[in-house]
Amino acid sequence: MKPTSSIAHIVHEFDLESFLTQNKHVNASTFLLRNKGNTNELNWLLAEQLNIYSKAWHKLPQFVENHCWFTAKSYEQASGQASAIFKSSLFSGNRLLDLSGGLGVDDWAFSQRFDQVVSLDPDIELNNLVRINFKKLQKNNIQRLDLTAEEYLVQPSTQHFDLIYLDADRRINETRNFFLDQGAPNFLAIQERCFQLSDAILLKLSPMVDLSYLVQTLPKLSKIIVVGDKTEVKELLCLLHKEHVGEPIVEAVVLLEDQPAFRFEGMTSSEIKGVKENTYLFEPHPVIIKAGLSATYAKHCFLEQLSAQSFLYVGAQVPPNFMGRSFQLLQAFEFSKSALQKYIQTNSLNQVNITRRNFKQSVEDIRKTFKLKEGGKDYLFFSTLSNGTRMVYHGIKLS
Incomplete structure (x- = not known):
């Protein structure tokens, strides 16, 4: 359950740190059962915190350390902290536009590399929590707007962004989609407008997306970065440049805890010569x-x-x-x-x-x-x- 705007002020004043400390051995079901007759609107949200905080430390340690608020869907869809920091390390500049703000993990990371981050999400209740989180994280250069990407892009604007970032919602009507025109927003429908506002676009995609499909569909695709952890592929990053012509470079990156990322870059074909002694x-x-x-x-x-x-x-x-x-x-x-x-x-x-x-x-x-x-x-x-x-x-x- 999400908090309504009517309890946003309660959330803002609520001492989440003390609540989590007092209930660290209580699961969400037990908490709701204990408060069955309590009509406090905050209870469902608090139960969500108990459920998520039990597993969030590894994925989002900075958010947990600062006792940030989560919702189940936004937590599930959010980038991990290590992944967000890696993405942000690839870029820097004055202004960044995030078309898919969500929980704001990528916004938080990009805000350390850009002077200003403009972030969009139509979920007003989530945005109330995210703005509180940004204050907890002492991030004052992120502006969260209650708009869809389409609503923002249709507005006349002469503002220029150094980078536009999109991690489209790929789960529509409980169905996972891996095509660029089936997410929310539909990137292919807004691509032209995006290039009017920025020369560079970064897409975060599912690891299930076929690379040949991306090359065929995105003529401005300059680079594909395949990102994984110790054992598996976690996401694809696609960098598009307005003036790019030709085949994209492909890079493979493995993110390891407390170690520099392993990286390898090249084209997608090569001739191999034999090795005589194989041990x-x-x-x-x-x-x-x-x-x-x-x-x-x-x-x-x-x-x-x-x-x-x-x-x-x-x-x-x-x-x-x-x-x-x-x-x-x-x-x-x-x-x-x-x-x-x-x-x-x-x-x-x-x-x-x-x-x-x-x-x-x-x-x-x-x-x-x-x-x-x-x-x-x-x-x-x-x-x-x-x-x-x-x-x-x-x-x-x-x-």
């Missing part, structure tokens, strides 16, 4: 694969890619700061049921980690057929080479 096996991070930089990254690291569809590398040395997982390669052999069964028995492999890349059998089928438990220190990789040969690679993960 290590490598699995690139999902951001490299999503960015279409697998072959380019292999060449950059002086590694051999097993096949275009396998996304596995082999090499004689371990590259420094490799973006992905590295393994000591113990054995590689052509797959057959009898060969694998013999290898398992000879090496007493009853518990292994299994990964398949471009391989017909599922992990579940392999485990069932060969009676292999999950876990342990050994890793088996199943893949198919370009000539159709099915292969098995046995490795031990490097620390």
Whole structure:
């Protein structure tokens, strides 16, 4: 439930820090049950805080530390703090326009790099909370307006922004959408007007969006950044420039806690030369694969890619700061049921980690057929080479 404007003044004066301290061992359901006969309009919002604060520290530590207000939808859709800070680090300037303010995490990050941030959101109740949060965070250079992107852009204006940012609502009528014209707002419908107000536009998109679709749909697309955490792809960032012509650069970035981001940039194709002595096996991070930089990254690291569809590398040395997982390669052999069964028995492999890349059998089928438990220190990789040969690679993960 969202707070109505009639209780906005109560929220502003409410001591959320004391409430959270006093109820730190109380869950939302218990709190509502205890206050079942209480008609205080604030109770539903307070219950939401209890539910969200139990999990928000890792995602938004600065907001939690300053006892900011959340709503369930805005929290779910918000950027994580690390991601927001990374985005903001790419830009600086005088004025930024955020067409999709939401909880304001990106506004908060961008406000540290721009003199003024103008942020839009049609949700008046959410905006009341966000303005309170900005005061708690001591951010006085963010202006939150109760408008949709379309309502703002239709107004005659000669104001110029150094950057326009959009993280469109992709869940319309409880359905997730991955096309640029199916979000709210419809970016393709407002793109021309956006370029009248700024020479640069940054889009945050779902990691499920196909990169080839973006290249075909956005002729002004100058750069795609695939952003991930330690294990998975989290989001796509698309930078559009008004005067850009040609193919976009693609960059893969892995954000790690308390460490500099790992970054690799290149084009989406490359020719790979073979490596004769292969003693290590490598699995690139999902951001490299999503960015279409697998072959380019292999060449950059002086590694051999097993096949275009396998996304596995082999090499004689371990590259420094490799973006992905590295393994000591113990054995590689052509797959057959009898060969694998013999290898398992000879090496007493009853518990292994299994990964398949471009391989017909599922992990579940392999485990069932060969009676292999999950876990342990050994890793088996199943893949198919370009000539159709099915292969098995046995490795031990490097620390």
